């Protein structure tokens with residue numbers, strides 16, 4: 001057994017499948033021989049997602065966790081039957097999209113059955129009049145966008161992970177794309193859903209533009225993190241491919257100046273599709289070639305859409321930047337961003353040197369935005385072993401902003417990588433909560449942030465858990481995530 | 493990514509480490525020193541461990557376009573996962589010599605040579621090239637899979653990819669063999685796989701003759717170019733093939749080699765040089781020559797294309813568009829065919845998708861090769877064409893399998909040369 005040589009990080013509270021052969025043969029009846037596996041090569045492949053600490057474990061020969069069975073359903077009926085079987089046998093089910101999640105959402109911490117959604121990959125319909133696309137939830141983001149572009153449209157949802165994430169994963173984690181200031185987050189883009197509930201019931205939340213038909217039930221599943229249902233189909237908004245793009249950049253003396261400029265742009269109802277600011281450390285890292293930006297805060301903007309509108313957005317964006325001490329840096333920084341925005345190599349650098357590296361995104365209303373930024377930086381710098389902490393902000397709203405922190409460091413004093421990692425997380429999240437922020441802007445809660453859910457939600461968490469218990473009385477759907485930390489949300 | 497680029501990219505880390513507190517700096521520097529001891533294999537090995545590590549820890553920007561992953565729809569076929577397993581085999585975390593670990597060894601061969609990964613990779617990696625370095629160690633340990641050994645045996649026996657010497661079947665296929673008199677202008681280098689399409693070979697010979705070119709084919713003396721030996725990493729043997737081919741071409745006196753197979757062209761042009769044997773004569777795909785002949789009015793496309801061949805979609809063979817950079821020539825030729833309507837699939841030119849039958853994949857996992865082929869056929873059918881035209885015998889073989897399994901609509905596939913032959 002190849003597996004015997006691997007350490008296991010999440011090894012407590014694993015589900016016990018008494019007769020695995022029986023489950024395997026039942027699954028084969030449901031799915032056909034080729035769509036189920038217990039081969040080691042598949043189990044190892046589904047032991048992980050893209051949570052960055054797992055990269056350190058990977059090179060050290062440790063698996064984050066280990067599933068028992070992998071399935072690749074091809075239709076709703078099969079998923080429904082797997083869920084019914086799982087309820088009978090009390091086996092955890094872990095929905096799996098493209099495994100780009102960075103909070104451990106798809107990691108099978110208690111073992112169980114992986115439902116990989118990759119075979120739900122059809123684009124079902126483009127409706128030009130309604131401006132919608134209906135797509136199966138396992139569809140890879142870039143393969144969807146590439147198809148839309150070829151037909152003259154865009155979804156406007158371009159997360160940095162678009163090449164390696166799925167529509168279902170976006171919905172599960174309430175993802176945000178780089179062009180979110182204009183097109184919104186995924187919750188602004190989804191118009192209709194098809195979902196299979198934990199006990200196997202298939203429900204359709206019909207495509208509606210706006211309604212007053214009782215509570216917005218669909219919102220429960222957007223951000224449901226694969227714990228309340230499995231999304232199988234979604235209808236999303238699309239747009240005609242933009243006719244014009246304008247690239248703008250300014251360097252500001254301080255983070256406060258840049259935030260003020262952007263707040264005023266949005267206050268004037270101007271929505272550049274992309275707005276990004278980089279603190280001084282990240283500016284020197286990403287734009288060393290731009291002399292005007294030395295020791296400053298770089299802000300890049302992309303305005304896109306109808307030509308006349310873009311021209312106007314350009315004028316007001318520039319005006320507000322100049323009113324707030326911005327120095328014009330031209331198009332080059334934005335072109336540089338376009339060229340490099342998907343060329344991530346940093347994650348390969350640290351693990352061979354046992355460097356721990358991660359990113360954390362949080363959101364905050366304008367009132368406390370700058371305060372949150374400084375608090376987080378000060379707080380992480382105090383963690384022993386910290387090498388660096390920097391930030392950028394890439395999602396802006398008329399009422400607030402999402403910050404994205406990046407840190408690295410090494411475990412000291414005999415601590416494990418994981419312990420050091422948790423300390424850094426504590427430092428960021430505690431500071432965020434102190435400043436009145438929200439603990440996740442678009443990566444989700446998953447395993448790692450579950451321990452702060454009570455702080456985030458207060459008493460309302462109880463009601464949320466009641467809903468979870470109602471829909472999933474056997475707690476089979478993605479247990480140990482979102483509501484409770486793994487040690488408290490154990491398998492049954 | 494070049495070393496210089498890498499250094500530039502990580503320059504920002506230097507002051508951070510320099511300014512870290514003493515304890516932290518000590519640990520970091522120790523970790524830098526111990527990297528190899530901690531994470532590299534002991535003893536002799538050929539695997540490119542450094543880059544396997546880079547790839548396995550990468551956030552996998554290439555995966556949406558990886559033909560084997562998109563065909564298989566399983567994480568176990570993801571490019572970074574292949575590198576991860578390559579790494580575990582190299583460091584012995586997964587013991588390659590154990591029969592029960594055969595799946596892991598097989599994975600090292602479950603890549604078509606499409607290199608779509610390389611288009612998107614921030615490190616410019618081609619995963620199949622990384623895996624080839626793992627295959628070297630597998631060979632050295634005597635663990636070469638049986639399906640690879642069978643191919644090598646065939647090559648040893650017949651010097652072609654078939655059980656019998658496929659070049660020697662020319663007579664029964666009605667192909668004329670043109671012996672060299674040592675004074676040729678052009679050597680027409682026919683691919684082993686193209687011998688399975690005698691009508692294409694015959695058409696090529698006819699066109700070359702019509703254009704008044706002095707050329708030879710020397711089918712009696714021909715060997716395979718050796719591409720399978722490169723893929724399976726039998727490089728010593730590959731050298732013998734290279735020498736044989738170079739001698740034969742040189743003895744013809746030709747100043748130009750034209751071939752009907754992008755795989756042969758790539759091998760003669762690029763892969764021979766990598767093992768230190770250089771062919772001094774220029775090598776091009778035969779379509780490049782045809783395009784030139786059309787421009788010089790030595791080849792005239794005059795007849796209207798028959799109705800059933802009117803709506804064509806061109807499938808770029810991976811090696812042709814990406815390795816040989818032959819993208820515009822076939823299109824220019826197609827556009828000159830009277831009455832022809834050229835359609836383009838969603839992924840074309842250097843973004844083309846694989847037919848599934850390149851490299852070692854179809855030996856290691858024929859079902860997956862077929863699935864990849866079906867995916868590509870679907871993309872080609874989406875254009876509304878009723879003819880797929882291509883310029884590679886392997887693509888033709890591969891896509892034909894995809895068409896057979898595709899019950900949506902029957903579509904025909906032919907070589908571009910056959911279209912030319914219909915209008916001259």
Ligand SMILES: Cc1cc2nc3c(=O)[nH]c(=O)nc-3n(C[C@H](O)[C@H](O)[C@H](O)COP(=O)(O)OP(=O)(O)OC[C@H]3O[C@@H](n4cnc5c(N)ncnc54)[C@H](O)[C@@H]3O)c2cc1C
Pocket residue numbers: 049050094095096097098099100101102104105106117137138158159160161164165166167168169170171172173174175176177178225226227229230231232344442443444478551
């Ligand atoms: C380099 C990098 C860049 C990133 N950039 C961004 C970014 O710009 N914006 C952003 O928002 N995120 C980003 N992410 C995070 C990640 O890509 C998103 O969280 C993404 O939405 C996850 O999609 P996935 O298909 O990979 O999901 P997975 O990782 O497979 O799963 C994530 C969660 O969704 C659940 N799930 C998956 N499919 C379904 C389904 N069909 N039904 C129900 N539940 C399901 C899983 O159980 C799991 O809990 C980035 C990640 C990386 C590694």
Ligand code: SF4
Pocket residue numbers: 546547548550551552553554555571572575609610612613614615616617618619
């Ligand atoms: S080939 Fe490149 S992009 Fe793809 S997984 Fe490897 S390093 Fe990443």
Ligand code: SF4
Pocket residue numbers: 557558559560561570571602603604605606607608609610618619620
């Ligand atoms: S060579 Fe092709 S099949 Fe192999 S990893 Fe790269 S893209 Fe995938």
